[in-house]
Amino acid sequence: MLSFTCLVREAREDDLKEVLDIEYKCFPDPYPLELLYRLRSLYSDMFLVAEVEDKVVGYVIGAIKWFRTGHILAIAVDPPYQGRGIGSKLMEEIMQRFQLKGARIARLEVRKSNVMAQNFYRKLGFAERFEVPFYYEDGETAIAMERDL
Numbered sequence: 001m002l003s004f005t006c007l008v009r010e011a012r013e014d015d016l017k018e019v020l021d022i023e024y025k026c027f028p029d030p031y032p033l034e035l036l037y038r039l040r041s042l043y044s045d046m047f048l049v050a051e052v053e054d055k056v057v058g059y060v061i062g063a064i065k066w067f068r069t070g071h072i073l074a075i076a077v078d079p080p081y082q083g084r085g086i087g088s089k090l091m092e093e094i095m096q097r098f099q100l101k102g103a104r105i106a107r108l109e110v111r112k113s114n115v116m117a118q119n120f121y122r123k124l125g126f127a128e129r130f131e132v133p134f135y136y137e138d139g140e141t142a143i144a145m146e147r148d149l
Helices: 013-026 033-042 086-100 115-123
Strands: 007-010 047-052 055-065 069-077 105-111 127-132 142-148
Touching: 007 086, 013 033, 013 047, 013 055, 013 069, 047 086, 055 086, 069 086, 086 105, 105 115, 115 142
Parallel strands: 069 105
Antiparallel strands: 007 047, 047 055, 055 069, 105 142, 127 142
């Protein structure tokens, strides 16, 4: 699907303003820059960016939680680059890193209204497990999805 070179690598501090820009383009409640800095310092080997022609066009942030669960904290791809396999490439890499750290399952939360994202995750083997009412700042329900690693 990729007809261009896309490099997935660990995020550097100087990538975070580009990550923030993608956050604002993709989410109604973007993470603030200070939180991105904190997440990068806490999970430096699980905060990955996708780079095309020296431009950050996507990112994923993961963490190992609850001993054996790889948790996707956030993933987004810059809208002009969506639908080109970049999100799948980011998810592949983070799933490999989860497995290397001993995770048995991967988990994420997605807005109940975000059917496009839910379909993307289903294609990657995720299944709906339960709903979390009032998960998002605006009160929207999240759907928790999981897949075995």
